[in-house]
Amino acid sequence: MTTNCLERILGIVSSVFDAYSVALILRDTQDEYVITNHFSLGDHIAADSSIRPGTGLVGWILRNQKPLLINNFDREVSCLGYYHP
16 A cells, blocks of 8 residues: 555544544564554654554553553653654
């Protein structure tokens, strides 16, 4: 699939779930995951970042292999793991 096609699909996913951003994260090595493509309404996603299991909220989801439901997200205390600081 081309990058443009993936961006369109992620844009649709973002629209359906009313999300600010969507990232497609795939395993690169045994202990690292990378953002292969993303769609965001902003410019702050670190598209070249790698995510290790246990690092940030996305890393927690990767390590535990289950979804994490958060009602109130405090940006001062937590991070997603793929945004520029």
